[in-house]
Amino acid sequence: MDQLFSIENPLMRAYTFYNSILCLKMLAMSVLTASQRMKNKAFANPEDAIMQKTKPKVDENVERVRRAHLNDLENICVYFVASFGYLLTNPSVAVATMLFRVFTICRIAHTLVYAVVVIPQPARAIAWGVPYFITIYMAIKTAMHFAL
Amino acid sequence: MDQLFSIENPLMRAYTFYNSILCLKMLAMSVLTASQRMKNKAFANPEDAIMQKTKPKVDENVERVRRAHLNDLENICVYFVASFGYLLTNPSVAVATMLFRVFTICRIAHTLVYAVVVIPQPARAIAWGVPYFITIYMAIKTAMHFAL
């Protein structure tokens, strides 16, 4: 356990590495939203719209990106906490690293099939479901490990 | 302090246990949303609606669950960070564990009275307010403890 919060610990290294990739992925959503707002001249605020000589409006392309972004918040923020608890259950480094990697790849795929190139279901359902069940597994394992 | 990040530390055990319960509670919101979407045939995306031979539409039952989910994000994510700081202020184990427990129970109650069985106010106001003030207490205690 003294080893856990050490940058020599491969578990902590993998956890921190994939978290930072997920952070960059989430930050990219703001650029994606902004580009859709510019492209469709669809702004939420009058002070933004006026710069493009238009009025605030709702656009489906913008809303789609915003739904993908909100889905990130709902799923990735919970994962950050569930995976932190999971770290404390002393998991195998190989299994944990694989779970972090699969989670991260699937969430990037989720954004691509939801908000960049829309692909028919079940593409998005799979890209959402795999990370979802990884998070549930981590949370249940943690809850059982630390059950009072 | 060397003791804090130890799985032998009862403070850390309680923190991690209740966090994982809160994670599971938040993950359950996705199931609740999906079940309301199916039941009311109210989907946000054309590629989802087409599977039920319908068009995207907004439904109040779905929106209610989504408001409850967003309220979770607004309140529980902040709590995760505020309570982590609070851990570092060396609180009494008994007080901290009680706060974690009350927070968790109230947030579960919040979901029940908001999105499962709607109960007139002030049920939801209480289930929201108690965790809210617990989080404020933790954040203020932490800010004062580490004031520069």
Add this chain to the structure above:
Amino acid sequence: MDQLFSIENPLMRAYTFYNSILCLKMLAMSVLTASQRMKNKAFANPEDAIMQKTKPKVDENVERVRRAHLNDLENICVYFVASFGYLLTNPSVAVATMLFRVFTICRIAHTLVYAVVVIPQPARAIAWGVPYFITIYMAIKTAMHFAL
């Protein structure tokens, strides 16, 4: 590294202090939303509206505060995780503390110019952009530091 998770470590102290200020700032959004809902008698739920003898409605002043709140969730939650990883890259205390401070001040300014006293662009763009690029810097530094 043994020093990192110590309350004697000035890096950890600064991190925890500014996090708790950001938590309080985010919690204040709920008060701001509630006050706009009361002032404009614009409630989302029938059980809330009935107490003011009105019906649920959407009000632009309420929506503006809610957009500011959602923007906090999108940006500050990611920062909490990116800055935690950044801590593990052994940054200079002076630089890290300055980044935490600038991030926090800009996010408070963001709320003020977005949801309290609306100021023409680019006020909000700057108050959003500076923290955004701080978070990107932290996430990239962390990803490079822990690259597998």
